Amino acid sequence: MKELYEQTTNKNKQQRITTDENKKVIKSNDTGKKTLKKFGDAYRVLRKPLITEKVTNLGVQNKYCFEVAKDANKIQIAEAINEVYRIKPTSVNTVKVSGKNVRHGKTKGKQKDWKKAIVTLPAGSQFNI
Secondary structure (H helix, E strand, O other), X not given: OEEEEEEOOOOOOEEEEEEOOOEEEEEOOOOOOEEXXXXXXXXXXXXXXXXXXXXXXXXXXXXXXXXXOOOXXXXXXXXXXXXXXXXXXXXXXXXXXXXXXXXXXXXXXXXXXXXXXXXXXXXXOOOOO
């Protein structure tokens, strides 16, 4: 882990910033302060690709499905697709899927709720999952 030190302009003390491989130091132009951006955020938004027969048939229409974080919105999903696959999607549709009621012997339970994203790519662009 690398340690970077920067001198603050208002106070004469050093602020310790630790970075590792998945963080990058970015300098903003308007304030002059350095901020940290995490590059692992895309994998927190995109959980896993969905590979079913129904989804593979959507591949003809340049549509791909992913299980995403429940609190992710369409903008975050589009940015994550752009960061991971280097393709900017034309549209993102989301569906909240409720978990099924299940039984384990006498005890009743419920599978967890999850969110599905259907991502439409521009014509002629595709990627391998």
